[in-house]
Amino acid sequence: MANFTLEASVADRLNGELHKLHRAALIKREGRSSVSQGPRFVLYDRVQTARTALHHELRQWMGSNLPGAFARSKEVHPLFDLLFFEVAKHWSDDDAQSDKNDAPRACGVEVNSPFNIASDQLPGLQLHPPGRTEWAPKIAPNTWTLWGNSSAVPDLAVGTEDASVADAGYFVGEEMTDYFTRTGLTALLDQLRSNASIAYDNARELHGGTSSRDLKRLRDRTLTTSLDLARLEEDIETYNNQHWREREPQFHLDYTPAVKKLDAEAGRSAFERVDLNKSDRDRQKQLAKEIVAFDARYRDVLSTAASLGASLDARRAQRLATGVSLVSLGVALVTLWVTQETPPNLASLAGQIFDSLRWPT
Structure with missing residues (x-):
């Protein structure tokens, strides 16, 4: 400040x-x-x-x-x-x-x-x-x-x-020192909540990346944000439970005197002024709960997506291994055929090998 x-x-x-x-x-x-x-x-x-x-x-x-x-x-x-x-x-x-x-x-x-x-x-x-x-x-x-x-x-x-x-x-x-602090804290919570929706797009973009840099950015962002939010919720609760309000003037939202006069002349019920300090404290608690709950759901989604991604990667690895095995087998057959003094019939040899690999009926 x-x-x-x-x-x-x-x-x-x-x-x-x-x-x-x-x-x-x-x-x-x-x-x-x-x-x-x-x-x-x-x-x-x-x-x-x-x-x-x-x-x-x-x-x-x-x-x-x-x-x-x-x-x-x-x-x-x-x-x-x-x-x-x-x-x-x-x-x-x-x-x-x-x-x-x-x-x-x-x-x-x-x-x-x-x-x-x-x-x-x-x-x-x-x-x-x-x-x-x-x-x-x-x-x-x-x-x-x-x-x-x-x-x-x-x-x-x-x-x-x-x-x-x-x-x-x-x-x-x-x-107004403490009121400035409280207002800044509310502005920070509003900023975190507005950025929450952007996190979905960022997570999809970074999680879909294959580079180590993208995965590291996603990991660091998730870890840092989760720790910050957990600590922030505790700090807000501690701050709002303080009973002293030494440098926090009490503000109220109320009708202007002229409007009050018009209401009285018209016989309308008096407007009950709003305690803005209390409203701000309640709003901070609610915002903190919403953001922490969002973070928990966000991490669950990332965890599920990571598990599915690992399954897809394992399947791709199996397919790659099968392809490499077939290529290696082909290279071995060609090598065997070339090194023979009298090269056997390659088609006949391949047929015999595939017959031996066929499942019994």
């Missing part, structure tokens, strides 16, 4: 794009044709591109200096951003205006949801999990955002003489 304190010049990259005058332009998305978009959507595209470029730099540093499971698998590292805006409001707030939400929307933060995710330990902040690709197509997976208005800085940096954004960032980082 690493904590990056960004210089003001980094913020200027985003601010420069936010305040730049954008015109209509063609926007190209991966796997799609270029589409003409108006100035506002060009703004969103350019700011998200700038933010993603920064993320790429940070993840490259992690991969080079602190390589781990994500670097080995060439997946993006889990990453949390802390963003402060001058004015950013939920669409459901009474005085919210769409033009005031251009900054969070451009950064890939969804403000049009009737829900929010917040913690009492982090006043003034909301947590935005990895969102829909349609909403923020340029933001890479495994990217979380803690966001709020700059007015939240004094409450977060309490106890400091001159509350600054850097102080608030330090407080949030210290307060």
